Amino acid sequence: MLNIAMMPAQIEIYEQMSALSARMVEAARDNDWDRLIDLEQSVVSLRKSLMSEAGNAMPTPQEAEKKRTLIQRILQDDAEVRRHTEPWMEEVRRFLSGDTRKRQVDQAYGAGS
Numbered sequence: 069m070l071n072i073a074m075m076p077a078q079i080e081i082y083e084q085m086s087a088l089s090a091r092m093v094e095a096a097r098d099n100d101w102d103r104l105i106d107l108e109q110s111v112v113s114l115r116k117s118l119m120s121e122a123g124n125a126m127p128t129p130q131e132a133e134k135k136r137t138l139i140q141r142i143l144q145d146d147a148e149v150r151r152h153t154e155p156w157m158e159e160v161r162r163f164l165s166g167d168t169r170k171r172q173v174d175q176a177y178g179a180g181s
Contacts, residue, residue, distance in 0.1 A: 079131060079135060082135055084114055085111055085114050085115070085142055086145075088110050089141070089145035089149075091107050092107045093145050093148045093152075096148070096149045096151075101156075
């Protein structure tokens with residue numbers, strides 16, 4: 069009987085994660101990286117809660133469908149966040165790589181001496 073009570077708690081956690089993932093999409097679209105990081109940390113915390121809630125209860129077909137829908141929505145939001153963050157991350161990589169190469173050339177050829 070105890071395991072049956074765990075599934076609604078899991079569904080609630082998935083609902084919270086889905087709401088946060090939607091907010092993450094907004095933050096990524098706004099290029100609000102600080103907010104995106106804060107939201108991601110909240111999702112990580114919920115994910116840890118979800119793992120501690122994991123039970124052996126078999127969900128009802130309705131619960132399983134709700135869980136599937138929420139997970140799909142979270143994954144779609146994740147893909148949308150990546151669509152906005154990956155170009156920015158690539159730009160940062162190029163910037164850092166260029167800076168590293170410049171320092172290596174400066175060190176090798178004694179630039180600035």
